[in-house]
Amino acid sequence: MTRVFVFLEAHDSQLKKGSLELLNAAKNSGREVTAALLGIGVKTLVIQAAQAGAARVFVSDSPELQNYNPQIYADTLVGMIKESGADVVLASSSVLARDLFPRVATHMDSGLASDCTELQLTVSGVSARRPFYAGKCSAEVEFVHSPVAFILMRPNQLPVGAVDGAKTAESKDFAAAAASGKIKSGAAIKGTSDRTDLTEANIIVSGGRGMQNAESFKILEPLASALGATVGASRAVADAGWVPHSMQVGQTGKTVAPSLYIACGISGAIQHLAGMSGSKVIVGINKDADAPIFQKATYGIVGDLFTLVPLLTEEFKKALHR
Ligand SMILES: Cc1cc2nc3c(=O)[nH]c(=O)nc-3n(C[C@H](O)[C@H](O)[C@H](O)COP(=O)(O)OP(=O)(O)OC[C@H]3O[C@@H](n4cnc5c(N)ncnc54)[C@H](O)[C@@H]3O)c2cc1C
Structure with missing residues (x-):
């Protein structure tokens, strides 16, 4: 065999x-x-x-x-x-x-x-x-x-x-192979998030530059909690230092393939799409109806994310009893 x-x-x-x-x-x-x-x-x-x-x-x-x-x-x-x-x-x-x-x-x-x-x-x-x-x-x-x-x-x-x-x-x-001494590993430092790693997550809520700053980026957390999702980000957000680079999705970040990807205030640049276009259902939330994310999105919501994200959070909490 x-x-x-x-x-x-x-x-x-x-x-x-x-x-x-x-x-x-x-x-x-x-x-x-x-x-x-x-x-x-x-x-x-x-x-x-x-x-x-x-x-x-x-x-x-x-x-x-x-x-x-x-x-x-x-x-x-x-x-x-x-x-x-x-x-x-x-x-x-x-x-x-x-x-x-x-x-x-x-x-x-x-x-x-x-x-x-x-x-x-x-x-x-x-x-x-x-x-x-x-x-x-x-x-x-x-x-x-x-x-x-x-x-x-x-x-x-x-x-x-x-x-x-x-x-x-x-x-x-099997016994572990002998160490050659050329590489020595230090202690692993556990990340601060208890959520599933982005690459394994079934649902991801991601934020882009449209989130405006590190403080307002945090409004994605309650939405992610309501959905049992992991939070991701565009490179613009990681480069700005609002979130760690470990949260970056895209060509030079993580490649993800969840069942549901919600992109909030992300324009949909090709380098971002490279990391998430394998998602089964993509929801784009953007105030610009011509944003490229809508060409990839299964569902598009045109509007201000600061109104829409809290609304969606409340509706998902009610629907999913969280
Ligand atoms: C070599 C290379 C590698 C790269 N790798 C990556 C990568 O791995 N990942 C990645 O993401 N990018 C990557 N980039 C960067 C990429 O080209 C884009 O610059 C980046 O993805 C843009 O991030 P963004 O969509 O958050 O920001 P922007 O393009 O600035 O988009 C912000 C969006 O938010 C919307 N918006 C603003 N305010 C609101 C509001 N109140 N409500 C709703 N919508 C709002 C705007 O309409 C806009 O569409 C790479 C670039 C290069 C050159």
Whole structure:
């Protein structure tokens, strides 16, 4: 049987949605699924991985893996992938994976397609689609003369499968690779927001220069709370210092693909669209009826955001009982 290897990521003792999407795609391909968990305290996630579709779970649960060190992670993963016998490796196109997998693919003399939006995985083949030129076009990627096909998928592109509570998986422990000493990781500093990371969020409320200043940007928080959303921003806002750059969506910020993206006071420059045009439903709120955001928006509301955002917040609170 052909094999597929899935790199899993977790947050607060739960597998991330992007990882669950990949396990489901792997399970449905008809291949044997090996999943990998690296970190500290990750052994408890083996059951979740099994119930989501993994037949085997390779675990490296070690203090050396507590803080991300690209060299230790890459060397540990290469050992796991070789042992799995898989010729396809899937991971979410997260910040960590985009740093890690070019190293792993290079070690294995193989090709890598990152930030993919479509995946065709069968027992006998694999291909993926990825956007180019800020989303103006996309290309079908096939792997030629590549011992392993490495594919990093954008989260929220594939369905999550049903959990099979009766399923178990064979698990195997791996020691963390030795540190070369060339890279040393310090302590990880936790962000201040408790909200879901932008790249994983199902709903995003974003603000642009139309929010006027850092203080009035805060009116997006109650709207986001009412919707259970994460707050994002345009680069103009991040550059102005109203919010941290970690909240920036776009070509030089984060790429997001939520079910719902509400753009408040964002004009819709091509560099912003590059990061959010994969959203399923886009709502633009702008006082300029000719703003380019309306060409991409599923629904457009022309008006003053300082009137509209509080109104929408109240209506969503009532409708969703928050
Ligand atoms: C190489 C490069 C990379 C870039 N990368 C990114 C990126 O990753 N992300 C990104 O966002 N940008 C990026 N940019 C910048 C991009 O070109 C735009 O300058 C930026 O997106 C504009 O941000 P904005 O829409 O918030 O501001 P503006 O373009 O100034 O738009 C503000 C909008 O708010 C509306 N408005 C004002 N007041 C109100 C009100 N009261 N109610 C309702 N609407 C109101 C206005 O009508 C206007 O449409 C990049 C640029 C370059 C050159």
